[in-house]
Amino acid sequence: MLFDKSVEAFDTYLKANRGLSENTRKAYRGDVEECLLALERLRCRDLNEVTIEDLRMWMAESSKNHAKSSMARKTVAVRGFFAWTHEHGVTTTDPACALMTPKIPDTLPDVLSESQAEQLMERVDEDGETSQPKERTMKQQAIELRDAAMLELLYATGMRVAELVGLDVPDVVFSNRTVKVTGKGNKQRVMPFGAPAQKAIRRWLDDGRPLLVGEQSAAALFLGRQGKRIDQRMVRRVVHECARDAGVPDISPHALRHSAATHMLDGGADLREVQELLGHSSLKTTQRYTHVSIEQLKARYGQAFPRA
Structure with missing residues (x-):
């Protein structure tokens, strides 16, 4: 060129x-x-x-x-x-300074309801229970533990799928239930997670990961079948399959992130706190989730109020 x-x-x-x-x-x-x-x-x-x-x-x-x-x-x-x-003196003028950005429709993100998210997590926990009498190989058991840990962590934190696949084992601190994430622009932040995610990650590290780990992935938290660091494509596939198996609407990892943010706000979390947790550079991005909550409230109002 x-x-x-x-x-x-x-x-x-x-x-x-x-x-x-x-x-x-x-x-x-x-x-x-x-x-x-x-x-x-x-x-x-x-x-x-x-x-x-x-x-x-x-x-x-x-x-x-x-x-x-x-x-x-x-x-x-x-x-x-x-x-x-x-x-930098390559051109004498800037011909693009007046180029207007196309206006993007302000569409609301797809999210699961809280009951649907609970249904998904219950199914994930069920699949991760190695004590269930299923005929499957040790590697299959390890994969199920991995999938359960990934889904629990995605929903517990609302982290991006790229952030999930970039996690290393030392990034997880069980003593205070936090995980260190490297987000966009290599900016790092610390995210808390709850007891269900802690349990799932522990089981993956103790009973699943040792069966898959290889020399090239000694530090990676989540691994693929070949023992290498898992990639984003596989995580998306896992989320779609888990949603299908749980009987909830088909979602992507990013939709699970939207769901976590919406449910945090519905539960009374402060907008600034959610912004910091999700790693949004602009509060305007986080405010989209308040619109989702309002739409859900209007839907519930229409169903429940006799004079709606």
């Missing part, structure tokens, strides 16, 4: 100065490369030739194949790239 060196320098800048995760940088780089390839097709041979009209043409074409949420991220990435080119 004509502008490869500029893209490489921008990515280096993001890594050194912005503290973005590898996945976020990869997404931003792909967005910028897509835009610059489109500009090349418009016969732009110099970044100084790019105009706001060129960028709007790229947005109009790209929006045909991408959701508004994706276009919003792409716009942020491209604006950041051209702001960087201007600040």
